[in-house]
Amino acid sequence: MTQDITVTLTVNGRTVTRAAGAHLSLLRWLRDVADVTDPKYGCGEGVCGACTVLVDGEPVSSCIVLAAQVDAAEVTTVAGLAGADGVLDGLQQAFLEHGAAQCGFCTPGMLMAATELVSRGVRLDRDTIRGELHGNLCRCTGYQAIVDAIASVAGGERG
Numbered sequence: 794m795t796q797d798i799t800v801t802l803t804v805n806g807r808t809v810t811r812a813a814g815a816h817l818s819l820l821r822w823l824r825d826v827a828d829v830t831d832p833k834y835g836c837g838e839g840v841c842g843a844c845t846v847l848v849d850g851e852p853v854s855s856c857i858v859l860a861a862q863v864d865a866a867e868v869t870t871v872a873g874l875a876g877a878d879g880v881l882d883g884l885q886q887a888f889l890e891h892g893a894a895q896c897g898f899c900t901p902g903m904l905m906a907a908t909e910l911v912s913r914g915v916r917l918d919r920d921t922i923r924g925e926l927h928g929n930l931c932r933c934t935g936y937q938a939i940v941d942a943i944a945s946v947a948g949g950e951r952g
């Protein structure tokens with residue numbers, strides 16, 4: 794029997810209250826219940842990172858977290874990075890300028906992982922950036938342009 798519970802999250806600054814089955818993932822809650830479709834469903838097993846969102850500032854694979862587990866949290870998706878006027882944030886602009894997306898499927902999760910990286914406020918070299926992105930897979934770009942984009946914001950060396 795499905796147990797219906799109510800989950801309230803602040804999603805990109807907007808308070809959203811919706812029903813959630815006890816076993817509904819955060820990703821399904823966002824996409825199918827709250828109509829927040831920018832986090833992507835890739836593997837559904839916590840491997841690819843396409844579903845990465847920030848939960849209270851921490852990157853989370855939303856496909857393997859239950860919505861009910863994060864009740865009352867603040868969730869940020871890639872749609873929450875740009876300003877209300879639509880102006881891209883620094884990382885989004887860097888991805889654009891470096892051509893860091895091809896098909897774009899990984900990009901919402903990649904940008905959220907990168908956002909947390911940059912938020913640490915420390916200088917990151919390219920090897921560190923590559924290592925920190927181990928949970929976010931991209932089958933298109935070979936990562937070079939992605940690392941270039943993040944390095945341009947996080948103070949790492951271009952190369």
Ligand code: FES
Binds near residue numbers: 833837841856857
């Ligand atoms: S869809 Fe969540 S990690 Fe792949």
Ligand code: FES
Binds near residue numbers: 899900930
């Ligand atoms: S741009 Fe296609 S998977 Fe990364």
